[in-house]
Amino acid sequence: MFKPSSFAPAALIAALVAAPGFAQEKQGSQPKAPLRYQDWFKDTALRIELDHIGTRGFEKFALKRLVEEPIWPGARVHLVDPTGYGKYRFQVFDKAGKELIYSRGYCTLFGEWLTTREAASGMVRSMPEPLRMPMPRAPVTLEIAVRDDKTGDFQPIQSLDIDPTAYNVHRHAPAWEVEALHGEGLPVDRTVDIVIVPDGYTRAEEQKMLADARRFAAVLLGHAPFDRHKEEIAVRLVKAFSEESGPDEPRKGLFRDTAVHTTFDTFGSPRYLTTYDMEALRHTSAAAPYDTIIVMVNTNRYGGGGIYNWYSIFPSDSEYDEYVLLHEFGHGFGALGDEYFASATGYDEDAFYVTGVEPWEPNLTIKKTREEIKWGHLIAADTPIPTPDEPEFDDAVGLFEGGGYKAKGIYRPTRDSKMFHKGMLPFGPVNEAAIERVIHYLVGKEVAR
Ligand SMILES: [Zn+2]
Incomplete structure (x- = not known):
């Protein structure tokens, strides 16, 4: 359950907490049988235009309008996101049967702004947050969750009822060639x-x-x-x-x-x-x-x-x-x-990667055993863990200290990579495998762990 922090302006919280639906959060349930796209969705896409409003410790969504796009080009095999990537996640439940029929992880500029010192000062901002999904055949409930600062687990923020059959779903397409x-x-x-x-x-x-x-x-x-x-x-x-x-x-x-x-x-x-x-x-x-x-x-x-x-x-x-x-x-x-840690960013770095919390990104970890490291199965048996920052390990997958804007306590998979230094270095085996998980997800192939 979401708890407003002392940063949140009291009047704003009072107004929003009183809004209907705020307390009606429910736990996600697993589908009983494999989901079939055509049972639940049309061939078009639904864009749910929201505003994301809040400050550090307090987040809320306001529905602006619904837009129908001419085609849903996304995943039809994996309707429930198998990757686990993202700071945020939205889940879609069939309103009548409460079945989970679609989900997707994502990140936003607003989510990054929440890690800035400006947000820590208590300033409240809003940014547009349009979400996209296949067009449901019947009314659904949208549930948006964010990772908890202390555990990294998803915690629901808010539920919204969405009626894709409403008369005022917009259908205007851009005219660009x-x-x-x-x-x-x-x-x-x-x-x-x-x-x-x-x-x-x-x-x-x-x-x-x-x-x-x-x-x-x-x-x-x-x-x-x-x-x-x-x-x-x-x-x-x-x-x-x-x-x-x-x-x-x-x-x-x-x-x-x-x-x-x-x-x-x-x-x-x-x-x-x-x-x-x-x-x-x-x-x-x-x-x-x-x-x-x-x-x-x-x-x-x-x-x-x-x-x-x-x-x-x-x-x-x-x-x-x-x-x-x-x-x-x-x-x-x-x-x-x-994977870099020496350059200044606009973030409050301790808020971006909280000490002691495992990052959700597939190329950063705080774990130090082969069994617990996300890419442990790709580390050769004779590679030391942690891996020394020495040229002899230039081509090795290992556990190199430094990453996620921090020199200590967060580890990366290779000594150097495209996510570390400027230049045309390769992504490296761990990063390429992470990218291929997303490719396999979107094209409907089996997604590796
Ligand atoms: Zn970057």
Whole structure:
């Protein structure tokens, strides 16, 4: 059960706790028989547009509207998310029978903001949080949960009743043209559908937009593990134009009118390139069938951002642009954590990874025995645990101290990787296996532990 902390403004809590449905949280139940997609869902998608509001220790969701998208391109075999990835999770229950019929883990920019010192000061903020699922045939109950700070286990925040048969479910599609870059014609329900959304490209920059998108699609498809799955991946570009060129750069006083409102200087960090406007991003992305969103920002400034099952954002013309694309996609698609620990971030690092709590990311751990380490089965018998930070272990999977912005107490699987240093290093065996779990989940193959 969720408990408001002393950070929460008392009047706000009183108003929201009094709202109907707040106390009606229930435990998740396991389905009795294998779920069949057609029994529960139509071929379209449902976008549930929420606002996420709160501060550290207090979170709440407000329903804005429901939107029907023309096609559900996501998982149809694994309706209940088998990965366990994400800080948040939403579960969907059939309202009549209370059966769990769909779930998905995810992270958000709001969830990251909660780890900043601004949130620790008690400031209350809100950000758009549109969730997506296959269109249910009948009314459902949506239950959103967040990981508990002290245990890492999911705790319910709130339940909302959703009626997909209501007269006011919106059905307006974006008018942007879509350019197929790879894998057009593959069945969308058995394919990882990647949508590239450009930001800060004007109509006069259309040829640059197309050239950039083709270049970066080739980079992604040429890199392990994606190069091994080219027949299961489709890449499409939504030709969304911006009125002005480039993203926002608030510390330079530069604010531009762009398609999905990307910005540098997020949480005070100059290189943190994100968008707060997830509503515009989901709307724009819906021009194409998609499982994961990559935002390509027309800028030569260094920066990026990747949030699991939310978005991966990179700059088109920075010295490290190809590295940033792959690193951020490691976060946004593969649920990987940062393995570095020496650079400053905008976070309160003790809030991001709480001491003594096992990180949920597949490439970070606090465990120190082969049996307990998530990737223990990939560590060779003659590799010492913990593994010394020495060149002789450059190619080994092991247990290397330092990761998740902390030099001590958190461990990473390889001495170096794309999640650690700038440059075109490989992801490494553990990170590639984590990414392949998501690929297998989305295309309906068996998902390894
Ligand atoms: Zn990172």
